[in-house]
Amino acid sequence: MKFSESWLRTFVNPALSSAELSHLLTMAGLEVEELEPVAPAFDQVVVAQVLEVVKHPDADRLKVCQVDIGPMSGSGTPLQIVCGAPNVAPGLKVPCALPGARLPGDFKIKVAKVRGIESSGMLCSAKELGLAEDASGLLELPADAPVGTSLRSYLDLDDQIYTLKLTPNRADCLSLTGIAREVAALTGTPATYPDIRPAPVSTHASRPVVLEASLACPRYCGRVISGVNARAATPEWMRRRLERSGLRSISALVDVTNYVLLELGQPLHAFDNAKLKGSVRARMARAGESLKLLNGQTLTLAEDVLVIADDSQPLALAGIMGGEASSVTLETTEIFLESAFFAPKAIAGRARRYNFSSDSSHRFERGVDFGNTLNALERATALVLEICGGEAGPITEARGELPEHPPVRLRTARVKKVLGLAFSADEIAALLGRLALPFVQEGDDFIVTPPSYRFDMEIEADLIEEVARLHGYDNIPAPAPVGTLAMLPQEETRRPLFRVRQLLADRGFQEVINFAFVQEAWEQDFAANMNPIRLANPIASQLAVMRSSLIGGLVENLSTNLKRKQSRVRLFEQGRCFLRDAGATPVPGYDQPWRLAALAYGPARPEGWGNDGRKVDYFDLKGDLEALLAPARLRFARLDHPALHPGRAARVSLDGRVIGCIGELHPEWVQKYDLPTPPVLFEIDLDAAVQARLPVYAEVSRFQPVIRDLAVVVDQQLALQDLLEGMKAAAKAPIQDLQLFDVYLGKGVPEGKKSLAFRIVMQDTQRTLLEAEIDSALADLTAYLEQNFAAQLRA
Template structure:
């Protein structure tokens, strides 16, 4: 909303000015986006009266003018403007004046004729870009008056960046109402009285779409002079509001729209046929608009039509075939209220926005429709002449203004500032909000121009605005801090993150909202938790695994030619669980997920290049858990390769999974190589065992190797777990160092070679003790797994 400050001050004139005034508006929620003066600084330019204009003796295109500037002495000025003529009044720059751009005026000779000043165009004064001729002033301009004062060139232009809910401030009266409430100054609104009908001409009105347009007013005005000149004061106010003057009738409708916020439209009454209908568009119906576009209407567009054809897009733009021209002598003037939902988005659909649609889709005061019509009628009669007929009105059900209850205790809780009931009543009175009392509560009925007041918080916002946001204290938050206990049985999350970063992984943070396909592909989840209001249509469910986000991150990196990628993320996952919490019915555990892709090591000369594999990531995971011992069991997972995946367990509890991405998902997500992934419960990783002292033996260890032949289907983890549980006391460590299948081994069998370390803290082991321990281990393997000693 752009307007001139002087026009606003004709309604309300607060004591503050300049940036202080702009700050007042901004702090009240009416942000001043831009402020500028009407014209740049210049001085010594006055109103001059051209008394005589003679041809220059030595130049065909120059004139020698005699100019009265009110000093009692005529100035001789050489001028080349084509519209220089005796009798007109124009701006005259006196010798010594400095015009915009640093152009200094001096007494000089032009083609041998002395010139004492300069007659100015609008461009030379910086008012507009018009340089076609001198700026002709009105006949009533006082000779010798400073042009800045005469044209009010020290006026400021303000542009407000209004939020969509403040449609009431899309008019000078609306802004004046706000300024009056903020400053306590009285507002002087236009006194509008009904224009008496002097002719009987009317036109019938029919609301065929009452939900879209519940109020439509109109009247016939005959005998108008469409060629009448728009008054200079009106043209000036329109131009300074960013609207180009066109003709008196059009300018009046635009002026009233800016003044009171009600869009109006004038039809040429002689070009209308029958009744005026407000209806929805018919299939394939077209209309030629004033902007010379021919548009095919859709069924949800409101049209203003007569008995034969559409006349205008309701609330958006008039039609060319029914528009007024300079030959118009009879006008049908309309003012209507259109429901915001019936107008919103319709103009943008066709690639344009009009001043009318901008207002109607936000909400126009339906209580002021007839007032705006009377105001425009009076201006037309005063400027263009004519006779007005009676006002016709079609009325349906107007929007209900539901009362809103305000609790003073709620105000204090939300704003943090106590307000007395008297103070609240005073602020509402300044805003013109009608209210009643129900005990301590206020019952406020929003006026017809305030579409933004619907709930209690809207009223609280009004109190905060008028009280002043800067007057609401903002104390620093305070709280009683205490040092939280940190048990030795838990490792900080920061240490886990640092450990992964030290291993070459980059941390990422993804949305907890994911695509539905990710849940099916990577988690096999059919109990989806759908979002009621997703931020994007494809991010519609809550994740039960972090894997989908990492795969998407990987795909994004590959598109940017990153061939080696290491990623990890920690975050909550979400599951339906009747016993879950803290939100009833849902469990929200923390997970840690990591992904590795590409070569095992960065490109180097020290070792041959190879792709990362299952065992590389297994090593990273084991290092992450250290000193907690992890075990791995073959298992299936919907996201992983069936033969290259494992379940991760700690102390018999399943805490996650590890493996290569399934070839099906590798192909679907266009990954050249399969990434290797692990996902584990974060609480399992952060667990730590309290160190226990154990005596360090000073005796030398004894190391023996033992190779056994077992069924090829036997899982190593099962065998290692059995050996560990049944080992003699002197056996300190059992490690697998070789697996062999081939010649010399029976089909269906495999050879496993173990390195066994034995040690005693008190003495050197005897050969007999070592041999007995080896025999005990072998006996267990024979009994438990039918193992045979490999010779």
């Protein structure tokens, strides 16, 4: 909404400066997006009249003018000014910059000689005064402009232009009267509104009105005005107000409708009555109908579009724009002037559908005051009769069921709770009274009936907002929040997620965060999931399903890094996955486990002089995983996984529970996703990573340990992990630890066998071990290996 301050102050004139008024409106919810002067600064420019014009003796395009500047000349002698404007002529009234004047751009006017002829001033165009971007000649002023008057005063160039950025709910402020009503309520300054009286009816000419779509158009008023002079000039004051509100002057009849639109917020339209046939009808468009609008656009109308029509054809898009066939022209002598209320839902979105908008649709789709329909018609009629003459006929009106604004209850206690301020009932009553809101008081409660122009008042919170606005947001204190802080218990059996992430970062991994919705191909390739959870409204066509594994995102991250010439990549991600599970909670039918995944690619060590360039492999990542979950002992077993290499993948178990997988990416996916070499990766339940083992005290022996080596020959297919777990379970005191230190295949070892050498540490906390005890422990361990694993001592 754009308007001039001088126009607003004709309605309400508070004792505030332009900047103060701007701040007041902004803090009341009517944001002033821009405040700018009507004209740039200049001085000593007056209204002047050209008395005589003669050709310059030494220049074909210059003329020597005698100019009357009135009392400003002192002696009453006209000024001689050399001018090159093509439209300069005797009798013309134009702006004249006197010697000593300063024009926009810091341009100073001095007495000077132009081609040998003295020039004592300058006749100005609108461009030279900063009033227009372009000008073909001098700015021509009205014939009744008083000579010698300051141009700034005459044209009110010290005015300010306000541009409001209104929220959609404040359609009541899309007019000067609406803004004046707000300013009056905020400042307590009395407001004066246009004196609207019924126009005298001096002709019986009328046209019937029919509502065929009364829900979309519950009220339609119109009247015929005969004998109008469409060529009449729009008054300077009206044209100025329209232009400063962003509307150009077109013709007197059109300007009147635009003026009432800005003044009262009621869109109007004038039809050429001679072009209408039969009744004026508010109806829905019919299939196949078309309409050429005033903007030159020809539309094929849909059946859900409301139109104004006569008995033969559509005349206008209701509440949006008139049609060209029935438009008024300079030859029009009789008009049918309409003023109507259209339901917001019937107008909303229709203009945007046809790729344009209008001031009328902008208002109607937000809600126009249906109680002001007749007043706007009377106001426009009075202006037409004043400017264009003519005779007004009786108003024809058709009415359906107008919107109802049910009363809203406002509780004093609720106001205090929401705003944090204790308003008394009398204070709230005073604030509501300033807004002219009708109410009935019931104890400390108020039953408020929203007026017809307030479509935004529907619930109690809307009224509380009004109380806050009038009281002033600046006056609402902002106390610091008060709360009780308590240290939450930290379980010793769980470590913070941050610690898990830090452990991986310490080992050279970088965290990534990917979308939880992924490509369907990833689910099929990396999880063999042929029935993923689909999104009802994906943000992109390729991101249409929810992930059940983190592997796809990491492979995509690797591919992106390789395209950017990164040769060594270490990535990890923690996040939710989504699986179908009929018995899952808290979302029935869907399990949402937290997972942790990591990927390693490229050289095992960063580039350096001591780096042999070895590529990362399964055992490197296995070491990272074991370090991450230490001191817990993990078990690894052969696994077939859709994302991993068939012979280089393992199931990861912790305390007998499978927690994830680890391995090298499947060769098929290495080729499909264009990776030079296969990365290694793991994916485990995040819950396993955050588990922490409580430390257990063990006495440290003061006696020296006894170390013995034990070499056995076993079947080559026997898993070392099974052997170690069995030996540790069977080992008795004084055995404290045992570790594999050698594997041998070759001469001296039978075909199909392998030699395993273990280092066994024995120690007692109370005494030095006897040789017999040592031999007995070794004999028991050897017997266990022979009985359970068919192991033989190596010779």
